[in-house]
Amino acid sequence: MSEVRVLLVDDHPVVRAGLRAMLTGFDGISIAAEASDGRAALQELARLAALGGMPDVVLMDLQMGEGMDGVTATAEIRKLHPAPPVLILTTYDTDADILAAVEAGASGYMLKDAPPEQLRQAVLQAAAGGTALAPRAAALLMDRISNPGTSLTPREVQLLELLATGLSNRAIAKQVFISEATVKTHLVHIYGKLGVDNRTAAIAAATQRRIIRPPGARG
């Protein structure tokens, strides 16, 4: 059987060098190409496809500074190409990241602090059409199917976004043409659903869960 060819996607040269060194050190794995963000990854895939040398697996970081992020890139790949499974390799294992990646169609979710051997297994697994999940990712998905979970309504998310810009209740009320009382009612509901008891904690929680974007987020 031929080698498993990997497309590396990570914005840090250092990390790409590390993955290249680590993966090429394994039998049966080689690097097909590298990209520094999601858009570059799509271009690489198009280029490789034209050459008839589609990679067997895409190893993708989630957070990528300025460029297209990993979730978007994963969704794009899934939309455009049937072929290469996407294996997420990232630093964080928060619910939001894991769920977003899985929803985007990732075949696996691994953490960068995983030992090399686990990484090798995951790459081979994904290339073979299987899935590879870090323990916490697996646990989360199991938990999610048993607990549907109370989610925020669109209106609540909207208020949360305004909240995060630093507006007072009165200012929010004016902005969306409702009374201050209604704003407070919404906020109480939001706090309850997020499990917090004040507005700053709500912003922190909502940002963490990617319900809203961080104030001043770029891209």
Next chain:
Amino acid sequence: MSEVRVLLVDDHPVVRAGLRAMLTGFDGISIAAEASDGRAALQELARLAALGGMPDVVLMDLQMGEGMDGVTATAEIRKLHPAPPVLILTTYDTDADILAAVEAGASGYMLKDAPPEQLRQAVLQAAAGGTALAPRAAALLMDRISNPGTSLTPREVQLLELLATGLSNRAIAKQVFISEATVKTHLVHIYGKLGVDNRTAAIAAATQRRIIRPPGARG
């Protein structure tokens, strides 16, 4: 002249592999040892010191999961050993991170997305007793000496970070062992400097200006 010997400190095997591959690829740089967190780094230094083979520079990540973080480790190194300069190599370039690192006695502050050549220069620079700063870090420090009055003090930045996690004034006070009155005083100063009049707006402004990381940006 002999080689510059580097102690790598990063919790990710992949990143260490990348740095090792990259740095050993340069003439005049070699890896003395590696450590996966601050405590391990201190132990490595003690071991190397006993062998009479102190490294010429410590290349340290700031965020290190479970173990001792990079700022603490840097401060410890500065306290215990006169010798090896510490060069920070990290993902974020917010004021908070930069200030904390410089205060802890770091000789430089570089970002992981820096091109290899810049990294090489920085390592050599630091090893030679100089400093190496990423553009944003340099700009920040310049700004602080030219207009001292308008920028936030380290203490204020620290409170701002706690603020962004959703803590109440009382909780912040307990966290940093000061009175609630002092917290309020600091907040008033912060609001003034940021041109806002409440805590959520302060978080939004500080995030936008990259004084602090977005609430819930992990790592």
Next chain:
DNA sequence: CCCGCCGTCAACCTTTTGGTTGATCCCATA
């Protein structure tokens, strides 16, 4: 040596939030 900034704290007052109860209207759907 003195002045200014930083960090600390207290007392006081006003404004904003948080939390509760209860109510109306609309809309979907069981």
Next chain:
DNA sequence: TATGGGATCAACCAAAAGGTTGACGGCGGG
């Protein structure tokens, strides 16, 4: 049609935050 959830609002009270004034010790630069 009945039931429930979402969105809206009011009144009320308690708690927290915002704002002001004043004060004190330390430390560094002029």
